[in-house]
Amino acid sequence: MKKRHEMKVLSVETIAKETVEMKLYQPEVSQQTVPGQFLHLLVPGFTLRRPISIAKVDRQEGTVTILFKIVGGGTKALAAYQPGMTVDALGPNGNGFSIDDVSEGGRVLLIGGGIGIPPIYHLAKRLSEKNVELVAVLGFQSKDYVFYEEAFKKIAETYVVTNDGSYGHQGFVTHVFPEVGAFDQYFSCGPLPMLRAVTTELQDSKGKVSLEERMGCGVGACMACVLPTVDNSYKKICSDGPVFSAQEVIL
Template sequence: MIVQNRMAICSTRQIADNIIEMVLTGNLVNEIASPGQFVHIRVTDTFEPLLRRPISIASFDKVKEQMTLIFRAEGRGTQLLAAKQIDAEVDVLGPLGNGFSADNSVKGETALLIGGGIGVPPLYQLSKELTAKGVKCVHILGFQSAAAVFYEEEFAALGETRIVTADGSAGEQGFVTDSLARNPVDFTTYYTCGPTPMLHAVQQAFHDKQGFLSFEQRMGCGIGACFACVCETQTGQDMPYVKVCSDGPVFPAGVVAI
């Protein structure tokens, strides 16, 4: 169920270059159904900026009624959000969208989790849930540079983790698909989130595997009413378009045309 709630900021810290980790508390957390869902946050109590900001849920704890958000503070809205202090309240709408299902992997299998930049956070809760049910997780995390790397230790605590940077300043140099070409992983299912070119490359590389892709798309309302995040599909006339905010952001491989 989607709810609108005032949530208090428990903690906030910078974890990489312009990357903020923020923990919020409130009973909205009890409505989260799956990793990969997101929330829509009003960053001020006025209508300036007008639009809410969509931010992925990196992890959540229903016992504590807390959720962790990780976002890049680069525009006016996210910079205003990053500047908020502990105990401040924010207006949160969510949880929104359809996320990843840990049921797509079973105990004893290996799952490949591939993240790029700010697409890394949604994979953290997924990895925790998969690991808890006995699925081996291998993480390939791509960033622009060493300054942009975050959550390496957190992912490494859950399974094999490779860091790949475009400039080679941390981990392997290149892109996530370069790392996988050099050192292949034997896996059953892949889960990925990141920029569209990365999703396209991953889907092409593993066209014969079961996969699930989470799309990053500009959004207006976040609930499927404004049609700002519409994408074409590859499934023909039965479903020519999907809305990333409400139909996704997670889709099986081969559904969205990229």
């Protein structure tokens, strides 16, 4: 059973269309969290907790920054929280990105789509501390949804792609792969169609994917997150993942 925490809201900011960044104070969670893990938040008036992405952790400050898209009543209510209020959170939940096999001086490709970008940013920060050369490809629906471009540019060679071409490259993240050069392995998080395209395009490369976006209840109760594996079994994204080896699962 994951530990329950009261996390104090320090700031709430809309950083792009329907996209909210919330900074929370909770030193224990900041010490424990690894990239790719998520928090399970209770919003008063809503029965099910919401799985929410972690974008940044500052262990010195004791803070955890989450990022979410307003998609319904729960996330709308969460976006209305004010500094000083507390959020009821379980976590950090899930199995995050393992970076033990990334060697110092190596080159890594990071691919994030929409609300799948926060865990990729957290990972990018950790990898940059490890002296790894980073290339990031970030996909968004359109210009209004773009966030974290500048933050990525500080630590990675960064490509921004929008589906409608209103900013950066037009099309899908896979369209810029010919430009990114050689890399040792890739890490990706985003919507399922994007992950399918990424894993197909990069089938000869070592990679890890996070299917965080496909979660429902986040606690093994709804079965919305079940995924077949190459050895004819099944995995639950919420409890076995959200991160898997790209070679392990069938998307």
